[in-house]
Amino acid sequence: MEDRRKHNRIPFKVSLVVDSLFKQNNTKIENLDAEITVYDISPRGVGFYSKADLPIDFYFDAEISFDENRHFLTVLRIVRKTDIEDGYNYGCEFVGLADNLALIINEYAEVQKQ
Template sequence: MMDERRKNKRLPLRLELNISSLFKQDQLGIANLNENIEVVDISKSGVGFRCKDKLPIDYYFDAKIELTKEKFFYGVLKIVRIEQQEDAYFVGAEFVGLAEILSKTIDAYGQEMDQE
């Protein structure tokens, strides 16, 4: 179990996300990764997900976050931690420069989840 470091409330989220490439500032990226991942939760500060391969810490990737069919946004995430689990890795990634309007979209999604 990972230490509790969350700054914001985590909301459950189930969707498939595909990472086509990773990149790092001032360095060449890792292309053609095509890593299928299972997103576990989301907050205003980041996303938690499981994947089969160990991804490098401090690398970035572009993501489309689909909260519902009608509510989605694009963002950049930075991999900040990784923990090996039984048959996969759990990865913690933080949003980089998430706009306030997108942060409010995540808050609204959390309120909808609380009402269900």
């Protein structure tokens, strides 16, 4: 199968809690406390696992931290959901990620290769 990804995915382990989801039409889902485990990251988005059943095309705020000096706040949109044995596998894309933040992700990828 041909890999059509624009960016390589980098293994990245971090646990986050999603408190609320929102849509552009002002629909909100609050008080979720959904634990997620991010397993990879690219300049385009992140992949994560969760036991929570989260809806596609909703957005959430996240803080991505590589170390004390490299971290950023971002908005992610859930674009894909697949059932797995113990929950769900999700794919999210960054919304409005600035070029300099994409550079941070690429720098992190270079460090991980070494």
